[in-house]
């Protein structure tokens with residue numbers, strides 16, 4: 001594994017990566033017959049991905065692939081964690097824009113697929129993964145991986161926002177799992193006032209990509225949206241969005257179920273106090289479940305429930321569609337090796353391993369139904385419909401500009417409370433970007 005500095009600070013050469021990792025000579029760890037296939041005899045490819053980790057890391061998974069066959073040697077290039085979405089995006093754009101074939105394989109957040117495809121950086125994959133392969137994935141994800149009729153990404157893992165809650169605290173308070181934001185607020189306040197927990201509800205208000213994810217969920221749960229399906233009509237200053245952002249603001253300023261700190265928190269800082277036992281509720285991604293149930297990392301193991309996020313009265317719950325997908329560099333000189341590697345990475349066995357070892361949900365319905373997954377990650381099976389029905393962020397090659405406009409306007413609204421005025425400004429900016 002090499003790190004982001006090696007990736008972004010100087011032109012990335014394969015030799016530099018191999019020297020950094022020791023993999024150029026590193027046959028010592030390889031078993032039996034495969035050990036005999038020296039690294040030099042293998043096709044060397046680089047694989048850049050945000051740094052996901054759980055019981056296992058992405059680097060370890062890539063090593064298992066290296067050990068499983070004797071033709072291809074993958075070097076993992078570690079990018080920042082997925083919560084640093086903007087930084088991961090920047091690092092990839094810098095590399096892909098050079099069009100020099102490095103990295104050979106990468107993983108892409110679902111929001112970058114249109115941009116990378118439209119720039120001609122992602123290899124169309126239809127001739128390798130045709131209809132008979134595509135039918136084994138959730139159709140919505142194949143759609144998310146398809147740009148202008150071409151499959152330019154291969155599904156890896158799907159994610160969606162969800163509500164984590166403390167089963168013990170709810171039981172003690174005689175409360176049900178909330179289905180509306182009003183119920184969540186009342187239950188949180190009741191437990192806070194009784195001294196059951198310091199915080200009521202933790203979420204992510206930092207000016208970062210995750211704020212847009214939280215936004216999509218609350219706006220969606222009020223019956224609104226950001227961009228209409230026509231890709232041109234901006235909905236972010238309409239009444240449901242205003243109601244949603246006002247609610248987000250009020251969790252801090254009015255009902256005080258959320259601390260001021262959520263404004264500077266992304267995923268991990270908001271997860272910390274929850275698994276330390278200090279909050280009734282938390283909005284976060286699926287990775288939290290494994291940590292929350294791990295007695296060495298959490299003081300609330302055995303007391304955690306997961307449910308769909310609440311909604312406004314008469315409306316429906318919305319979960320933001322997240323997750324990362326594999327991409328092959330359109331300029332790679334190692335196409336066959338790259339395809340072999342992503343075929344293995346996206347296979348049912350590897351998806352199961354990643355779901356149980358890293359807590360990342362599969363993109364194949366068949367893996368969701370495997371007994372091992374149901375035993376180790378029960379909530380994934382229970383919330384399958386939430387994953388499958390998740391709401392995408394705007395799909396456009398201009399997404400990086402759209403997200404920055406949303407992040408800055410919503411951040412300001414959360415601080416100054418001028419919700420309608422800030423959303424009007426966001427609307428004008430976004431209309432100019434997509435217009």
Ligand code: GLC
Pocket residue numbers: 082083084085109110111159209210213285321322323324
């Ligand atoms: C998660 C999601 C990704 C999202 C990011 C925001 O990694 O999978 O889609 O953009 O969080 O922090």
